[in-house]
Each structure stands twice: as C-alpha cells, then as structure tokens.
Amino acid sequence: MLAAVLSGLIVSILYIPFGKYLKDRLSICVSFLPIALFAYFASFIPTIRDGGHITFHYPWVPSLGINLDFHLDGLSLLFSLLITGIGSLVFLYAAPYLKGHRYLDRFYAYLSLFMAAMLGLVLADNVLLLFIFWELTSISSFFLIGFNNDNADSRKSSLIALGITGGGGFLLMAGLILMGHLSGSYSIQEMLGANEYLKGHALYGWILALVFAGAFTKSAQFPFHFWLPGAMKAPTPVSAYLHSATMVKAGIYLLARLNPVLGGTDYWMYPLVIIGGVTMLYSAFHSLFRTDLKAILAYSTIAALGILVFLIGIGTPESLLAASVFILVHALYKASLFLTTGVIDHETGTRDVTRLSGLRKVLWPLSIAGILAALSSAGVPLTFGFIGKDLIYEATLHTVGVLPIVLTALALLTNVLVLYAGFLAGIKPFTGPLPQNLTQVHLPNALMWGAPLVLALLGLLFGCLPFLADDALLNPAAHAMLQAPIGTSLKIWHGFNTVLLLSGITLVSGVLLYVIRKPSQRSLASIERFNAWSPRHLFGKVAQYSKAFSRRYTHTLHNGxxxxxxxxxxxxxxxxxxxxxxxxxxxxxxxxxxxxxxxxxxxxxxxxxxxxxxxxxxxxxxxxxxxxxxxxxxxxxxxxxxxxxxxxxxxxxxxxxxxxxxxxxxxxxxxxxxxxxxxxxxxxxxxxxxxxxxxxxxxxxxxxxxxxxxxxxxxxxxxxxLAKGKNVVNVILVDFRGFDTLFEIVVLSIAAIGVFSLLKLRLNASEKE
Structure with a gap:
C-alpha cells in the first residue's frame, strides 16, 4: 500500500532527470502508472464487498503520534478507484491534447504528484498524515492551475486557489490536532470510540468550525466558491481531473469520513444543510448566465458539491447512500463533459457556447459522449444520473426534524438548473446547423474522444445495471459514512410514487428552460453588474486592505x-x-x-x-x-x-x-x-x-x-x-535534542544558500537602478 500511495511521488521525482526523454510519443508511457494502480485497488473489491476492511501500518515518527497508517474501506476504495480510474483516462487524454508542449514532462510530473497526494489523503488513517497529503494537494494543484505560467490570469488564479485552500488547510490543521489531543489518538478509527466524548466536550463547536473551514474552502462552498471558476484557466485535463472528480471532492471526503466521529448533532447538521443548500442554488443559478463552456461546467460543479454537503448534513441512511451514489454519478458525467469541452476548444479554438452548434456532423463520436453525459446529468431514465436524482429526492422527503418540503423544493430547483447547464454544455454544441467557419473541424486523436466516451458509457451501463456498482462500491461507501449497515439496494424502477413525480417535474422543467432560454452575452453582462457585491470582489477588497496594512507595518517595523x-x-x-x-x-x-x-x-x-x-x-x-x-x-x-x-x-x-x-x-x-x-x-x-x-x-x-x-x-x-555516546553534551545535542540541531542546520544551510546566491548574483544596469 505504501508503494502504491508514493508511486506517483516517485514518478514525479524521476521526471526531474528523465523527463526530457518522456516527451512526445513516450509521454503516454506514464499512463501505465494510474492504470496499474486502478487494477491494484480493484483487486480489493471482493474483500470490501463482503464487509471487510484492510489496515496498513508503517511506523514513521511514533514519538509524535505520526505513523503511515492507511485504512481501506468502502469510502476510501470508492475515491481510490475514481482517482486512479479517471486519472488513467486523463493521463491518456493529455498526451495528444498537449502534444508538442514544451512543458509536457513538467505537466505529467505535477499530475503524478497530485495523484499521489489524493491517494494518500483518502487512504490515510492518521489525521496528521491526512493533513500532510491535504496540503500536498493544494501545492500540486497550484502548479497545475498555473501551468500556463506565461499567462497572467493563470498565475493569478493559481495564487487565489492556493490562498483560499491554504488558509482553510491551516484552520483544518488546528481542528485535527484538537481532535487528536482530546480523543487521545490521531487515528481516525480509534477516534470512533471517542465520538461521544468529542461531541460532549466544550470545544466541540470550535472543532466543527475549524473542520468546516478546511472542507468548505477545499470543496468551493459559498462564500469561498469563487476560486473554482477562476481555476478554469488550467488546461482541460486539469479541470477534468481536479475540478470535477478528485480535488474538489477532498472536502466532501473529509466530511464523509468524519461524519461518524463528529456527526449526528444539530451543530453538525444545520451548518452543512444551510451552507450546502445556499451553495448549490447560488451556483446553479449563476450557470444560467455563463457562455463559456468551462465556466458553465465550473458553476454546475460547485452546485454538485453543494448537493453533496447538503446530503451529508442531513445525515440519514438514505441521504448518505444518495451522497455515495452522487459522488460516482457526478464524477462520470462531469469529467466526460470537461473532456468533451477540451476537444471542442482544441479543434474549434473557442468555448463560447453562442458560437457553437452542429458539431455532431464533424465530431460524431464526441457528440455521443456529450449527449450521454448531459442526459446523465439531467437524470434521464436508464442513466446513472436518474438513480442519483431519485435518491436525492428520497433523502429530502424522508428527512426528520427539518422541513422536508423546503429541502425537496430546494433540491428540485437546483436539479432543474443543473439539467439546463448539462444540456448547454453537452447537447447545445452538437445540435443545430454547422456554421461555415467550423466545417473544417475534424476528429482528433482517438484518445481524446475515446476518454469522454468511456466515461459517458459507464454512466449508461451503471444506469441500466446498477447492481454492478451497488454492493461492490456504493453500499460499502455509505456504510463507512454511517458506521452501520444501509440495507438498501439500487433499483431502476421503484414504481409510481412521489419521487418519480419529482423526477418527471425536473425533466420537464429543465427541458422547457433549455428550449426557452438562450445563452447570450447580454445575459452575462446583466449578472456582471452585481460583481461589486460578489464574494470574490469582497475578498479582493479584504486582500487589498491586508496588503496595504502589511506594507505599512513592514515599512514601520522592518526599515532595513x-x-x-x-x-x-x-x-x-x-x-x-x-x-x-x-x-x-x-x-x-x-x-x-x-x-x-x-x-x-x-x-x-x-x-x-x-x-x-x-x-x-x-x-x-x-x-x-x-x-x-x-x-x-x-x-x-x-x-x-x-x-x-x-x-x-x-x-x-x-x-x-x-x-x-x-x-x-x-x-x-x-x-x-x-x-x-x-x-x-x-x-x-x-x-x-x-x-x-x-x-x-x-x-x-x-x-x-x-x-x-x-x-x-x-x-x-x-x-x-540509549545513544551509545560517552560525551553527554554531544549526545544531548545530536540525540535527545536532535530536532533542535536539525533545525539549526536547516537555518544555517538556508543562510549559506542565500549568501552564495548573493555572491553569484550578476545584475545588469537597469536592475541595479
């Protein structure tokens, strides 16, 4: 297990000396890594399906309570298969998509590092180890979002994403350390035995606030959501991998993993239901006004993340099963739509949905992928999205203690808007007449249209045969969230009931909205008038004031x-x-x-x-x-x-x-x-x-x-x-106080590097001035 988790990190390091040899045709070779990891994790499906779980223990710094402890259960297996499975397709897709790019080796190094970080995050049983991988995902995503570093917007977007997720990570660290200190262990499995103590402790509210801060910033919940649309400056493979299937779901995974430890109280439920509800409706509404395909998908992704937080907050067996199903549903159709958008942009040179139509005539295999993914996002029968939508409505209708009608209405309205966004991104570019300027468009490399098609077909396969994913992945994942059997099987047909009626209303309303409302630049301009009141603008003002204060503080106290x-x-x-x-x-x-x-x-x-x-x-x-x-x-x-x-x-x-x-x-x-x-x-x-x-x-x-x-x-x-040394002073410095000496050596080394750099510095005349 340790080799599997760290393999991506090792490959990333090996790209430093050997990356120049793995460009062009050989770049596809690195795709064998996620494929092999997918096969490795798939081999554990029988064990997990039978109700088992696997723990791996590797001592690291036991004196500080930090060990390389990994735990594989239904939840971590679901995420591991998503990370490696969709990762395999993204690795294959990126080879022709970025063919000839001078930094292709660097891209694969960053992508391998990110994959290792995500695997470590979802498999870690020690919360301190989880935090290390959590921060590594932020760092690696910073490099991926800012991959086009000659573009000022890409650099700015990567800094904003790092600032938001890094700030949340800092607060999360405090919450995890507080949890470990109070429970007497940093192992998540051992914390399960102290859950009642943690919930009854006076610091329980502070723990929730700190954990929520980390999860909300990572998973782009309102008002921290704005970093995700900005991150669309990244290449499309990054958007498909990080911002639909993996990184943005890290906060969702954290909430799901800690639900048995911290959940089940009003202090846990109401913030998640409120924040998730506001996020999903706010973001789905904003997708109505976007004309850039990636922006449409970004806001619908935020809405999906809000739905997942909303479902985890409800906390019933039905809602947790719905969350586990929707995690897979959304990953399949949204990654497919992102990859489809990437092909469209790559071949036509535009992502403006108002300028795209009729592409089915020149990109017919891709049109199948886009349409199937859009149908799954809409919840059309015989797609996996249909089962996911039904489960969402069952969860809201069977809610106890809050208003089921209000929650169901909120979910219904969000699903209608998500359907519109899915149709806009997956169907609109392929229907209608083909513009004259797009007649020369042709099919790209088969890997580029094959990857989204595979994901879309999987959505159709699981929709027709849900038992393939039910007992093997989804029920064990929900069981891990609840720490109790779910006892519900996925079915295509539940008879004529309220849930079916709500699904029908969703489809009819969404299709009517798609037919009636046409995207335009005028509608985009109408919503941009309110940018001065947007969270992005308000956070920007706070950043400006902080920068001004820091400058004044620095000039006063650090005058040189x-x-x-x-x-x-x-x-x-x-x-x-x-x-x-x-x-x-x-x-x-x-x-x-x-x-x-x-x-x-x-x-x-x-x-x-x-x-x-x-x-x-x-x-x-x-x-x-x-x-x-x-x-x-x-x-x-x-x-x-x-x-x-x-x-x-x-x-x-x-x-x-x-x-x-x-x-x-x-x-x-x-x-x-x-x-x-x-x-x-x-x-x-x-x-x-x-x-x-x-x-x-x-x-x-x-x-x-x-x-x-x-x-x-x-x-x-x-x-x-103990230390086999006769000089007590030396033993104290090297062994008993080894960390002090280590940090002193690090400080001196950094100072030496700085001095050496200054000695070697050669400035031209303009720089000297």
Missing amino acids: FLRVYLLRIIVFAVLLLAFRLFTGGPIRLTLDQLSPVSVYEIIVAAILIAAIFLAVTTSSRLTAVVATSVIGYCICLQFVFYSAPDLAMTQFSIDTLTVVLFVLVLFRLPPFLNLANRLTRIRDWTVASAFGAVISLIAIQVLNQPFDGAVSRFYGDNAYT
Missing part, C-alpha cells in the same frame, strides 16, 4: 536598519523577562551561592570592561572587531577558571573564526558613520543597561533556586545506554 531590529528585539526581551521576573514570585538576591572572587577573575573582568568600552566608542570597524574578539577570549578564560575546557575551546574557535571573517570582509570598508546624537546614545545605553540588569537578576535568582539534579542524572545515566 539592523540596529533598529536589534533595539526592538532587546526592548521586547527586556520587557518580557522583567515582567516574568517580577510576577513569578519572590526574588531572592542573596549572594551566598556565589564563589569567592579571585584576582584572576578581577583582572579578566577589568580587561573585558575595557574592551567593551573600546568597542562602543571607537570609530574604526577593525578596532571594534578586535575589541569584540577580546571580549570573547575573556569569556573563554572564565570558562577555563570554572573547569569547562570544552566550552572554552568551542568559544575560542568560534571567536577566532568570526574575527578572521570580519577582518576579511570589513578591512576595506570606511570608518563608522557617526549618525547617533546625544539622545540616541542615551537611549542605547539605557536599553543595554536594562538588558544587562535583567539578565543579572535572573542569573542570581537561578543560583538561589533549589537544585534538582533529576535531569542531569537522566542524561548521565542514559547517554551511553
């Missing part, structure tokens, strides 16, 4: 003068330490613990004070460096007096190296500029004296505290037995 930075740091440290010192209890200033002062110490202290005076009064840089080195050597002698030769040698080496480096760098510089006036000197002396006084008081206070040797004894007793 090192002496100002040091002054502020020291003043803050003095105030913080003094506050803690004088509020931490009685201060003991007895000097009984001090050892007698020897004549050597007096002489060294006198030299040290003289060197300090010389360093702060001289106008020569070299003199100041030499005086500073004398201070360091005096401290070395103090270490020797107190039987610490290892510290003395370390201090001696550092001081010597520092002096040499400073001399090499500063010997050609002019003397100090004497810019300080009398008030500045008084301020600096005051701050320095206060800092010295506070540190002295703390040192004396420490000397008067009772000595507890437990820590010292622990290191002394365990340094050799």
Whole structure:
C-alpha cells in the first residue's frame, strides 16, 4: 500500500532527470502508472464487498503520534478507484491534447504528484498524515492551475486557489490536532470510540468550525466558491481531473469520513444543510448566465458539491447512500463533459457556447459522449444520473426534524438548473446547423474522444445495471459514512410514487428552460453588474486592505536598519523577562551561592570592561572587531577558571573564526558613520543597561533556586545506554535534542544558500537602478 500511495511521488521525482526523454510519443508511457494502480485497488473489491476492511501500518515518527497508517474501506476504495480510474483516462487524454508542449514532462510530473497526494489523503488513517497529503494537494494543484505560467490570469488564479485552500488547510490543521489531543489518538478509527466524548466536550463547536473551514474552502462552498471558476484557466485535463472528480471532492471526503466521529448533532447538521443548500442554488443559478463552456461546467460543479454537503448534513441512511451514489454519478458525467469541452476548444479554438452548434456532423463520436453525459446529468431514465436524482429526492422527503418540503423544493430547483447547464454544455454544441467557419473541424486523436466516451458509457451501463456498482462500491461507501449497515439496494424502477413525480417535474422543467432560454452575452453582462457585491470582489477588497496594512507595518517595523531590529528585539526581551521576573514570585538576591572572587577573575573582568568600552566608542570597524574578539577570549578564560575546557575551546574557535571573517570582509570598508546624537546614545545605553540588569537578576535568582539534579542524572545515566555516546553534551545535542540541531542546520544551510546566491548574483544596469 505504501508503494502504491508514493508511486506517483516517485514518478514525479524521476521526471526531474528523465523527463526530457518522456516527451512526445513516450509521454503516454506514464499512463501505465494510474492504470496499474486502478487494477491494484480493484483487486480489493471482493474483500470490501463482503464487509471487510484492510489496515496498513508503517511506523514513521511514533514519538509524535505520526505513523503511515492507511485504512481501506468502502469510502476510501470508492475515491481510490475514481482517482486512479479517471486519472488513467486523463493521463491518456493529455498526451495528444498537449502534444508538442514544451512543458509536457513538467505537466505529467505535477499530475503524478497530485495523484499521489489524493491517494494518500483518502487512504490515510492518521489525521496528521491526512493533513500532510491535504496540503500536498493544494501545492500540486497550484502548479497545475498555473501551468500556463506565461499567462497572467493563470498565475493569478493559481495564487487565489492556493490562498483560499491554504488558509482553510491551516484552520483544518488546528481542528485535527484538537481532535487528536482530546480523543487521545490521531487515528481516525480509534477516534470512533471517542465520538461521544468529542461531541460532549466544550470545544466541540470550535472543532466543527475549524473542520468546516478546511472542507468548505477545499470543496468551493459559498462564500469561498469563487476560486473554482477562476481555476478554469488550467488546461482541460486539469479541470477534468481536479475540478470535477478528485480535488474538489477532498472536502466532501473529509466530511464523509468524519461524519461518524463528529456527526449526528444539530451543530453538525444545520451548518452543512444551510451552507450546502445556499451553495448549490447560488451556483446553479449563476450557470444560467455563463457562455463559456468551462465556466458553465465550473458553476454546475460547485452546485454538485453543494448537493453533496447538503446530503451529508442531513445525515440519514438514505441521504448518505444518495451522497455515495452522487459522488460516482457526478464524477462520470462531469469529467466526460470537461473532456468533451477540451476537444471542442482544441479543434474549434473557442468555448463560447453562442458560437457553437452542429458539431455532431464533424465530431460524431464526441457528440455521443456529450449527449450521454448531459442526459446523465439531467437524470434521464436508464442513466446513472436518474438513480442519483431519485435518491436525492428520497433523502429530502424522508428527512426528520427539518422541513422536508423546503429541502425537496430546494433540491428540485437546483436539479432543474443543473439539467439546463448539462444540456448547454453537452447537447447545445452538437445540435443545430454547422456554421461555415467550423466545417473544417475534424476528429482528433482517438484518445481524446475515446476518454469522454468511456466515461459517458459507464454512466449508461451503471444506469441500466446498477447492481454492478451497488454492493461492490456504493453500499460499502455509505456504510463507512454511517458506521452501520444501509440495507438498501439500487433499483431502476421503484414504481409510481412521489419521487418519480419529482423526477418527471425536473425533466420537464429543465427541458422547457433549455428550449426557452438562450445563452447570450447580454445575459452575462446583466449578472456582471452585481460583481461589486460578489464574494470574490469582497475578498479582493479584504486582500487589498491586508496588503496595504502589511506594507505599512513592514515599512514601520522592518526599515532595513539592523540596529533598529536589534533595539526592538532587546526592548521586547527586556520587557518580557522583567515582567516574568517580577510576577513569578519572590526574588531572592542573596549572594551566598556565589564563589569567592579571585584576582584572576578581577583582572579578566577589568580587561573585558575595557574592551567593551573600546568597542562602543571607537570609530574604526577593525578596532571594534578586535575589541569584540577580546571580549570573547575573556569569556573563554572564565570558562577555563570554572573547569569547562570544552566550552572554552568551542568559544575560542568560534571567536577566532568570526574575527578572521570580519577582518576579511570589513578591512576595506570606511570608518563608522557617526549618525547617533546625544539622545540616541542615551537611549542605547539605557536599553543595554536594562538588558544587562535583567539578565543579572535572573542569573542570581537561578543560583538561589533549589537544585534538582533529576535531569542531569537522566542524561548521565542514559547517554551511553540509549545513544551509545560517552560525551553527554554531544549526545544531548545530536540525540535527545536532535530536532533542535536539525533545525539549526536547516537555518544555517538556508543562510549559506542565500549568501552564495548573493555572491553569484550578476545584475545588469537597469536592475541595479
């Protein structure tokens, strides 16, 4: 399992040295990876169908509660098959679609990385591991959305998407850590046993708010939905893979996975039903006014995501089964429509639906895919969408505790608008007369029209034979959401009932709307008049104000003068330490613990004070460096007096190296500029004296505290037995405090890279100005 999850990451890394060899004809070879992964996960279907589940455990950082724990059940299997199955078709589709693109190898590297991140997210059982993959999906999608990096709109869209999803991810991290801390485990399966405790805890509301923030931003729920239409600047394979079937459903997966842990309360149900309901109706309504095919599909995708949140919020067995079915239904028809749109754009050079018609005469296999996908999105009988629509109406009609009529009416209106959007994207371009300027359009590579056709035919197959996906995928997925048997089988015909009537009303109303309403640029302009009140515009205003505040803050506190930075740091440290010192209890200033002062110490202290005076009064840089080195050597002698030769040698080496480096760098510089006036000197002396006084008081206070040797004894007793080291100080630095040392090495490495970059920097005349 670990190899399967990380295989995409490994392939992505291998593209760095070998990507140039996998362009053009060989680019299709990478498609074997998702195909093999699909076959691997499909092999688990019998186990999951029989009610089993599989857990994989790989220790990683057990001391921090982080392990590579993967759990495969019905929900994770459904998503894994979607990720690898649709991924296989997208990988194959992208080879001819991006043929000849100079960054084709880079595209496949990003796509492989994203696939690995999504697989890790849906299979992770440890919430910290889930969060790592969650953030990796945001990073990889940032590169994919901004793939056309020479386009300013693509760069802006990728930054907006990263900002929204990254901000939500930060809040999600806090919520997951809080859940793990309260439940005593970061394993999702173990959290199931603590669900009642979590729901009854005083912090339960905060956990929900943080988890909702992560899920809503990732799955484009109102008011965070606007990043998804902007992400349509990405190439069509990205839109089909990320923004219909996988990444945007990561938030849906999170809510479904945590439903047994956090769900079942009013605090869980009402926010999801309200936000999901607002999102699906708002976005479906906006799809009426769009003329760009990808924009139409983007808003209908947001509406579908709102439907899924709405269904998870209801939380009944019927609604969770409807959610699991609709996840598959939507992935099949929406990915097919996106891929169809990509072919249309690729061959005609436009996505404007008002300029497209009659393409069935030149793209007839593609027209079959588009029409079948549109019929499935509409819920026409004998398509999988028909079963999905019926289940949605059953879920709303059988709702207890809220208004079933209101929820059903909301779902009905949304489905009518989604039907219109599906017909506009899947049927409108292929019907009617063929414009003269499109007569030269021809069928592209079979992989480009074959991929959407396969997805559309699967929607028809599952619609006619629903049992193929019922017990194998959908019932186990719903069971995982509820942690209880569903006991309902998918059927094509349920007899003449209210649900069938609602489905008929949906079809008739949607078809009438499609016939009566024609898309136009005028309708698009009419809705754009309200952009000033849109969430995108309001978030943009907040971003502008934040940027202005940050600029003012930076210019005030970070003005580029090192002496100002040091002054502020020291003043803050003095105030913080003094506050803690004088509020931490009685201060003991007895000097009984001090050892007698020897004549050597007096002489060294006198030299040290003289060197300090010389360093702060001289106008020569070299003199100041030499005086500073004398201070360091005096401290070395103090270490020797107190039987610490290892510290003395370390201090001696550092001081010597520092002096040499400073001399090499500063010997050609002019003397100090004497810019300080009398008030500045008084301020600096005051701050320095206060800092010295506070540190002295703390040192004396420490000397008067009772000595507890437990820590010292622990290191002394365990340094050799646990770390096999005889030097206790080295063992502490390398083993017991290894993270501190690691981070120090990282900081020094980053600083070294920065210095090296500055040394190698060559600017032309305009850049220097």
